[in-house]
Amino acid sequence: MSSSASATAANGTITIVLADDHHVVRTGLRLLLDAEDGFTVVGEAADADAALRTVLGHKPSVLVLDLNMPGETTSLEAIPLVRERSAGTAVVVLTMQEDPSFARHALQAGAAGYVLKDSANAELVEAVRRAAAGETYLAPRLGAALAASPAEVAGPPDDLTPRELEVLRLIALGHTNAEIGAQLFLSIRTVESHRAHIQQKLRRSSRAELVRYALDHGLLADT
DSSP: OOOHHHHHHHHOOOOEEEEEHHHHHHHHHHHHHHHHEEEEEEEEEHHHHHHHHHHHHHHEEEEEEEEESSSSSHHHHHHHHHHHOOOOOOEEEEEEEOOHHHHHHHHTTOOEEEEGGGGGHHHHHHHHHHHHTOOOOOOOHHHHHHHHHHOOSSOOOSSSSSHHHHHHHHHTTTHHHHHHHHHOOOOHHHHHHHHHHHHHHHHHOHHHHHHHHHHHHHTTTOO
């Protein structure tokens, strides 16, 4: 039994935090979930950073997380942070993204469920129940597409130096340039230079893209 399943079983109630940047969406989700026996929505958040704070405050059974929200921390970055800081909380991603690569990245980051918003009324309750029980739920119509979609080849790229790989790994783990510099005994300017070279070599500019790349290439496998 997973830690999330154990936490839920302790009192029989599945506690839930909702994270979506649209208030009307959160209101609808709360009505849907609170109507279910054994479900209690204990908190809401409008961005990934607030979601992390709310999870730490409530330690819910499940976090229902929109994949696309504003803020310094992306939803994809937040998933492993939730799993690290609140091991009893399972993450169910709720999104409009039907591209199977997004589902793969979310599951690799530690999500226990992936539900499409246009099917939320029919599927979200089931996904939350399964996640709270330590199981995985994937939107049915994405299953075949995910199986047929090739993953990127694992393994670090040859054109990144060992130092750049270290910097990329720490970026993917959510560290700031100052924190990376402190850990690697580098100046912030040197870290910024490494980061620019990484982005140029990988042709990826945002932190979310770098996180996805690091996950696909197994750079976080030992964390």
